[in-house]
Amino acid sequence: MHSDDFAINLRLLCSTESSVSAICRQIGLNRQQFNKYLSGAARPSPANMRKIAVHFGVRPAEFLLPANEFEAHPSVAAKLTGPQNPHPERPEFESAFRGQTIPLRRYLGYYLSYFLTQSWENSIICAIVRLDEYDGMVRCRSLERSFDPDDGSLFLSKYDGRVAILGNRIFVMEYQVLARDALVETVLHPVGRGQLQYLRGTTFGITSRQRAPFMSPVVWRYLETFTSLRDAMRQVGRYDINSAKLDQRARSILLGAKG
Numbered sequence: 001m002h003s004d005d006f007a008i009n010l011r012l013l014c015s016t017e018s019s020v021s022a023i024c025r026q027i028g029l030n031r032q033q034f035n036k037y038l039s040g041a042a043r044p045s046p047a048n049m050r051k052i053a054v055h056f057g058v059r060p061a062e063f064l065l066p067a068n069e070f071e072a073h074p075s076v077a078a079k080l081t082g083p084q085n086p087h088p089e090r091p092e093f094e095s096a097f098r099g100q101t102i103p104l105r106r107y108l109g110y111y112l113s114y115f116l117t118q119s120w121e122n123s124i125i126c127a128i129v130r131l132d133e134y135d136g137m138v139r140c141r142s143l144e145r146s147f148d149p150d151d152g153s154l155f156l157s158k159y160d161g162r163v164a165i166l167g168n169r170i171f172v173m174e175y176q177v178l179a180r181d182a183l184v185e186t187v188l189h190p191v192g193r194g195q196l197q198y199l200r201g202t203t204f205g206i207t208s209r210q211r212a213p214f215m216s217p218v219v220w221r222y223l224e225t226f227t228s229l230r231d232a233m234r235q236v237g238r239y240d241i242n243s244a245k246l247d248q249r250a251r252s253i254l255l256g257a258k259g
Contacts, residue, residue, distance in 0.1 A: 007040035008067040013056045013076070014038065026167050027055045057102045097137045097162040104138045104165050106196060107131055110226045112235055113142065114250045115203055115218040120149065122241040124254065128232055129220060131163060138163040140172050146238035159184060170199065182207040186218060191253060197222050200253050219250045 014020055020038070024031045029048060036042035037052075044052060046060075053060045062073055070076055111129040127144040140161040147154055161174030161184075169189050176182035184205035191198040199220040206213040223232060239246050241255075 004040050005065070005067045005070070006043060006063055007038055009063050009065070009070045009076075010052070011038055012067075012071060013058075023055065027051050054103055054106060057099065059102070094162075097164050100138055100164050101133050101136065104131070104163060104170075105133075107163075107165075107170065107199075108133065108138070110223040110229075110232060111199075111220040112223065112232070112247070112250075113218060113220050114247070114254055116216040116241075116254070117146075117238070118214060118216075119155075120238060124239045124241055124243075124246060124251070126236055126239060126246075128229075128236050140174060142174065143236065145233075145236050149238070157182075170201075176207070179207075188218070188220060197224065198249065198253060217254055219253045221247055221250050 014023060017023055020034065021031060024034050027034075028051065033042070037044055043049075049060045049063070053063065058073075058076065062070065062076070065073065108131050111131070113127045113129050114124055115127075117123050117125045125144055125146060127142050129140060129142040131138055131140055133139070140159070140163050142159045142161075144157040144159075145154070156178065158177050159174035160177050161172055164171045169187055172184075172186040172188070174184045174186070176184070182205055184203060186201060186203040188199040188201035190196055191200050199222075201218055202215065203218040204213060204215045226232060241251075
């Protein structure tokens, strides 16, 4: 690889976006340091290289290709020519969820999702969520399970959805697969720069049986020490808003968003 190839490749990808400043904000890198990468005066550390690669949706090794090969690489050529729909028989809406597997790869895994519920006063629902790769897209599958505190009735909801990322915002569209009567959209972003353990945002949904939509702040907590689905399921359910059994960091973020 020629010593200037990396800088040339990086400048090429930057030319496909609105501004270098916006890129630096989204990646979480210092603009002055990033300018050194663009000029060829410095090379990023492995950690920063990974951040840059994830942002642009290419693999770190691809940045090391000779400039002419890099420009012709499919993942790069698609950015230069604009979005293409590889499945013309499929609606354009579905194409928004394709080509997202690389930038979303660091978010794959299991989460606990916390949100306020309108079904019971002063209650928080904890659901389990899994993001994985499926059929060229990132799939979201979630499960809610709670018991009515008055009569012990079981409420069970399962959702299947797709995930896209724009900038540093994660968009999740889900369909209720048991009752088949609800669509839910969730928009998330990391709580702090450089950390992925907690994602915060808003969830919004409506069912065919209700006129008023449901909306709540939401917090996803990444299960870094996930051992088994059975153990994780023990945490799924309805909690009193002041319960000591709740993840207190998630509770604080959730109630802070409410206020």
